[in-house]
Amino acid sequence: MIRKIELTNFRNHEFISLDFDNRKSYIYGNNGVGKTAILEAIYFASTTKSMRTSNEKDLIKKDENFAKIKIIFENNKRNEVIISKTGKRLSANGVEKRRISDYIGSFNVVMFTSEDILLIKGTPMDKRNFIDLEWMLLDKEYLSLLNKYRKILKQRNALLKNIKIGDDYTFLNILGKQLLEVGTKIIEKRTEVIELLNEELKKLPNKFDIGEIEIVYKPDQTVKGLKNWFETKQDRDIIYESTNAGPHKDDFIINIGGKDSKIYASQGEQRLIVIAVKIALLQLITKVSKQKPILLLDDILSELDERNQKLFLNNLPKDNQIIMTSVKEIKSNDKIQTIKIEGEMQLG
Ligand SMILES: Nc1ncnc2c1ncn2[C@@H]1O[C@H](COP(=O)(O)OP(=O)(O)OP(=O)(O)O)[C@@H](O)[C@H]1O
Ligand SMILES: [Mg+2]
Structure with missing residues (x-):
């Protein structure tokens, strides 16, 4: 389970740090505040690919030189990715992995997005x-x-x-x-x-x-x-x-x-x-x-009618970590942690 994620100069985020203290997390906020970007960062740290772009430079915040993703797991294991204009550097637990094949596989994710x-x-x-x-x-x-x-x-x-x-x-x-x-x-x-x-x-x-x-x-x-x-x-x-x-x-x-x-x-x-x-x-x-892959649900429920929302949720495995995003606010409870992302929409 991911316990913490820190992003530096990733997409619109200059710096953001999120703590996950529940297996189910619900990230919400207005359009353009960078919710998908957070899931994209987790996806990238797992696969070394973005689901949105094949050009890694898109991930670096405008006018910056590098982007950094840091992920800390429950067992204190860590993955770190630094994306610069000349390429990416991958490391796991402080050890640099020069080959992608040596890096991938340490944690798996499955992303659900409208792009599917x-x-x-x-x-x-x-x-x-x-x-x-x-x-x-x-x-x-x-x-x-x-x-x-x-x-x-x-x-x-x-x-x-x-x-x-x-x-x-x-x-x-x-x-x-x-x-x-x-x-x-x-x-x-x-x-x-x-x-x-x-x-x-x-x-x-x-x-x-x-x-x-x-x-x-x-x-x-x-x-x-x-x-x-x-x-x-x-x-x-x-x-x-x-x-x-x-x-x-x-x-x-x-x-x-x-x-x-x-x-x-x-x-x-x-x-x-x-x-x-x-x-x-x-x-x-x-x-x-x-392993139990981490599920990333990017604004998926909003596309389904109520009945299918229930069917979808009932079809998901019970103990995997799930991180989902939405523009809608919901109340936190002991089953789900909510995280509000603030910020201005940054078009242009
Ligand atoms: N490299 C970049 N540098 C700075 N800003 C960027 C970069 N790439 C994308 N952005 C901006 O980052 C913002 C966050 O985009 P993102 O798709 O993560 O938002 P979101 O919260 O998922 O919004 P929505 O609810 O509309 O899906 C957008 O306003 C986008 O224009
Ligand atoms: Mg989004």
Whole structure:
């Protein structure tokens, strides 16, 4: 459980320190006071990624040189992240971790945000990012496969810009073979993760009465197709000067009662579907990591009607730490701690 968080120059916060003394915390305040930023900082300290931006510099307070996130856990363990214009420094318990793979995994989070709707409405890249990010945190072999794939792909694409049809394809074929080897493992892993998520989805005690939810993997190529591509379709890649097939183009859709939820489900149903998928992910992370992830709920309840708010809360596990945000004030009680964030909205 996180006991304390301190942010310095993170987004709009020059300095803010929050103490969590209950497993359930409710952060409230007006629009723009920096509630999402607080959850973003916790998410970043866990995953080394932001759910809002791929440009880390966005996290540094305007006109400052660095941002700092410090998290102290119940057992006094500490994580610290410093983001500067040249990169980030990660440390755990005072020891700097130079490799991301050595840093991640010390605590897990699952974030629920309105952006999750991208799991249905987003581009294939949005969706791949979801699977990739969540799974690489649990499976370092997957992280290393993704890195390897990216590297070889970059090499192959560079070569494709410098080669003409009819040239000697020896080196191109070597890179194709390597991509096939790593790509095959990525396809297998993705198949497995999606299967595991589907198993968890089936087990959800309450599916918000919207029917059977199923994630359907749409790999760009089967392993056989990919092999064929790299062995016989080099010319096509040479014309386009880039690799046009492979796991870097994979997609998935989420079906509801056998129909594509993107086309079929209502706005509200789509929200419930992605919440269900996130809860399934949460169960899976709990199982695989044997830890209880911290749940970050960014203004989620306000999007649901009263009945679904109850269903959602009843579907959440009981003993995980939950930190939620809202613009609405509620009264503190012994079950939930409330924290008010003050400040001016800082547009412009
Ligand atoms: N790098 C930055 N430097 C300074 N301010 C920033 C930076 N990035 C974002 N902001 C500002 O920080 C503020 C906090 O944004 P945040 O999304 O955390 O607010 P919020 O409390 O979640 O609001 P809402 O209730 O509308 O969701 C916004 O006013 C935004 O313009
Ligand atoms: Mg917000």
